[in-house]
Amino acid sequence: MPTHPARGLAICLLLALLPATRANTDEPTYREIKPILQARCVLCHSGPQPPLGLSLDSLEQLLKGSQNGPIVRAGAPSSSKLINRLKGLSQPRMPMTGPPFLSEEEIALFERWITGGLKPGSAERSAEVDSSPSVSPGSAVNYAQVEKLLVRRCVKCHSPSGLMGGPPEGYLLTSYAATLSHEDRARVVPGSADSSELVRRIRGQARPRMPYDGPPFLDDTEIALIVDWINQGARDAQGKPASLPTGAKVRLHGRLEANWRLDSLPLKVNAATRLEHSPRTGDYVQVRGRLTSGGALIIERIRPRH
Structure with missing residues (x-):
């Protein structure tokens, strides 16, 4: 036809x-x-x-x-x-x-x-992305600003399939919820950076210092960003402060100072506190305890670590 x-x-x-x-x-x-x-x-x-x-x-x-x-x-x-x-x-x-x-x-x-040969598709140069923190001192900090830093320096290990296999000590830093999780213990204590294991690690008060691939470690501006975020209540990306995980376990490392202080952080020691191996002022110690409703640490055990 x-x-x-x-x-x-x-x-x-x-x-x-x-x-x-x-x-x-x-x-x-x-x-x-x-x-x-x-x-x-x-x-x-x-x-x-x-x-x-x-x-x-x-x-x-x-x-x-x-x-x-x-x-x-x-x-x-x-x-x-x-x-x-x-x-x-x-x-x-x-x-x-x-x-x-x-x-x-x-x-x-x-x-x-x-x-197809890696075609550009446009003559325009793509704008470079600045992932460094840009927060002026004293301004409000939320998770969206902190996330950039955590992802760039920490997530490479603290993820389900990181450089070390699973996340070290099971601690994930891949999301806001994971960073604040206290299922095992609280690494972030909203309102108290000094009581937060995360901060003590990046400052080098606890060993090994983090990030694990340092030096270079985080600089003073980057550490200050995380400290401000936690002290302001560890706000989520929308600016809502986190709830204090009352009763959560806390494990900290640092230098024991006089009057039961850990690198200037006051510890609540009582008759029930176990003092193993006679910790003394100046010792590098591990401290285990729980958070009270007011954010204080009730210490259950102190022991020297080497």
Whole structure:
């Protein structure tokens, strides 16, 4: 049966459009990749000290790679370190804040971008992302500001599949709820940075000092940000202060001072407190206790540690 001329023309036009449509579908550009990087990756991979020197806040930095070399190879997704990290074929799997990790569709998008030759999609340079804390002294601090710092320096270990396997001592720093969890013990005591194990670790009052990959450790401005956040009530991202975990266990390390003080932190010692191995002023000690409703520490045990 002969084809009507108009119908034949329409079919030809449709066939002519199909290759372009397929190209747009199969070969995404950096413009489609960038939002995923900004949402899931640049919290760690940006700023002055990104892991392994790998910044992902611009196409130029992504193509530059890390101190170990390029992370993407045009036309070869299976040989690209980025894909192997996203899939978990190389450990630790990325992003470090997972699970959830990237979806299969998102990973496939990266693979198609690499297969298509790493097309930029725009002549515009992407704006660099500053993940360093920018809070003036005395201003209100919430978790959204602290999260950037925790993700960049701490989550690489304190995540379900971190550099050390599981999170050290089971402590996750991948979310607000995990950071404030007191299921095992309270590492953050809202309203009292001096009573918070997290602070004592980053200050170096407790050993080993954190982050574990330091030096460099957190600088004075970064530590002050976390101290202010906790002293202001450990607010969530919306600014709501956390509740005090009354009765929660607390475990601290530090230098025992006169009158039952731990690096200037007053301890409530009573007749029920167990003093193991005769701790003395000047000893580096471990202190275990519980929080009262007023935020004070009722000490159950003190013992020297070496």
